[in-house]
Amino acid sequence: MVNKEDLLEQIMENLDQDEVVELCQEMVRIPSENPPGHLEEITEFVGRFLRNNNLEYQVMEGHRGYPVLLARLTGNGERTLLLNGHLDVVPAGEKNRWAIPPFSGRIIDQYLHGRGSSDMKGGVAGLLGAFKAAAKLPALPGNVILILVPDEETGGHYGTQWLLEQGEISGDGCLIAEPSRDHPTIGQKGSCWLKLITHGKPGHGSLSPVAGDNAILKMNQAIQVFYRLWEQDWEMPEEIKDLIIASQEMIKQEQKIPGLERILDHVTVNVGVIRGGDKVNKIADYCEAEIDIRIPFGVEPEMVLGLVKQEIEKLGSGFAVESLRWLSKANYTLPEEKIVRSVVNSIKRVSGQDCRPLLQWASSDARHFRARGIPTIQYGPAELGGIHSYDEKVKVADLKLYSRVYATVIIDFLLS
Numbered sequence: 001m002v003n004k005e006d007l008l009e010q011i012m013e014n015l016d017q018d019e020v021v022e023l024c025q026e027m028v029r030i031p032s033e034n035p036p037g038h039l040e041e042i043t044e045f046v047g048r049f050l051r052n053n054n055l056e057y058q059v060m061e062g063h064r065g066y067p068v069l070l071a072r073l074t075g076n077g078e079r080t081l082l083l084n085g086h087l088d089v090v091p092a093g094e095k096n097r098w099a100i101p102p103f104s105g106r107i108i109d110q111y112l113h114g115r116g117s118s119d120m121k122g123g124v125a126g127l128l129g130a131f132k133a134a135a136k137l138p139a140l141p142g143n144v145i146l147i148l149v150p151d152e153e154t155g156g157h158y159g160t161q162w163l164l165e166q167g168e169i170s171g172d173g174c175l176i177a178e179p180s181r182d183h184p185t186i187g188q189k190g191s192c193w194l195k196l197i198t199h200g201k202p203g204h205g206s207l208s209p210v211a212g213d214n215a216i217l218k219m220n221q222a223i224q225v226f227y228r229l230w231e232q233d234w235e236m237p238e239e240i241k242d243l244i245i246a247s248q249e250m251i252k253q254e255q256k257i258p259g260l261e262r263i264l265d266h267v268t269v270n271v272g273v274i275r276g277g278d279k280v281n282k283i284a285d286y287c288e289a290e291i292d293i294r295i296p297f298g299v300e301p302e303m304v305l306g307l308v309k310q311e312i313e314k315l316g317s318g319f320a321v322e323s324l325r326w327l328s329k330a331n332y333t334l335p336e337e338k339i340v341r342s343v344v345n346s347i348k349r350v351s352g353q354d355c356r357p358l359l360q361w362a363s364s365d366a367r368h369f370r371a372r373g374i375p376t377i378q379y380g381p382a383e384l385g386g387i388h389s390y391d392e393k394v395k396v397a398d399l400k401l402y403s404r405v406y407a408t409v410i411i412d413f414l415l416s
């Protein structure tokens with residue numbers, strides 16, 4: 001009989017926390033901005049790290065330029081834990097708006113700086129450290145599969161989704177090292193991206209508004225229809241009602257924007273792009289807009305779409321709604337699941353802190369695992385302010401702490 005306490009002690013001895021910090025630094029120094037999404041160099045870097053530690057891995061490429069890296073540890077036990085992370089980062093944007101260059105990986109005043117340090121090369125570094133520590137154990141009480149993917153920041157179609165569609169990967173629980181800070185997340189809202197098109201009738205600008213039919217004005221009307229979705233109330237699924245309310249409480253405490261907690265149980269709407277008309281003295285005959293709507297828990301995206309289409313039809317002719325290849329349902333893992341309990345216990349063990357798994361408004365690759373029935377939780381180091389923004393950074397102490405939690409989860413999940 002394997003002794004859990006012994007294994008926990010051993011894996012912690014095997015864990016090289018300074019190496020985790022160095023790994024994060026080195027990965028930040030390899031830009032893997034998506035778009036454009038050239039992931040070869042960063043994937044090669046991770047491969048080299050595994051090779052240097054005599055760990056086997058494979059790189060699969062379902063779509064050219066989108067390598068997926070898989071590494072497996074096979075132990076004595078039925079249970080399989082999946083560890084997942086993405087190697088792409090969102091573009092750094094205007095480099096001169098960064099106080100410290102985005103790909104420097106510099107450590108200043110206990111923070112490691114750079115694009116991806118929080119989202120999510122810090123988390124990936126922790127997973128790599130924990131994976132290596134688990135591999136050095138004389139006997140592992142189950143199986144661990146490390147999955148590092150491209151394309152999370154643009155939808156995961158060529159990364160996690162593609163990989164799971166191949167049908168070769170299954171697991172009893174999945175830990176994604178996405179930025180979460182103190183409270184792991186176990187559910188994400190759904191999302192639906194749309195293109196809205198309006199056609200009008202052109203004419204000389206001097207005759208408007210009597211003559212012609214302005215596509216830009218029609219777009220304005222149609223956008224109002226979308227924004228009215230925000231006013232609508234939806235019923236929360238009974239089994240996670242408490243969880244939604246607790247998550248809203250947390251939003252109230254942490255975010256200083258009054259009413260922001262409503263985003264969890266309402267449809268949110270954002271017009272992100274608009275193009276229309278071609279000349280100031282012409283009545284615009286064409287306009288298009290791209291809209292991002294987020295779907296609350298328990299609501300079918302199709303239902304929201306149906307509603308909005310119905311209202312837009314009432315506006316008359318010259319309106320069209322097209323999908324932008326991004327549609328997902330809100331999804332969650334229940335707090336009672338083994339992987340959730342294991343992460344909560346491990347955080348308590350490592351940091352002494354109690355935590356509460358919460359729901360999140362953004363979407364992530366977690367949905368692809370949950371869609372295949374794999375309970376999934378996200379927990380990773382982060383300073384939330386810099387994510388997808390300028391001056392992204394992560395606390396060096398957190399990189400170490402989270403890697404200790406990951407190592408603990410490996411043992412706790414496989415043995416509990």
Ligand SMILES: [Zn+2]
Nearest residue numbers: 119120152178
């Ligand atoms: Zn991410």
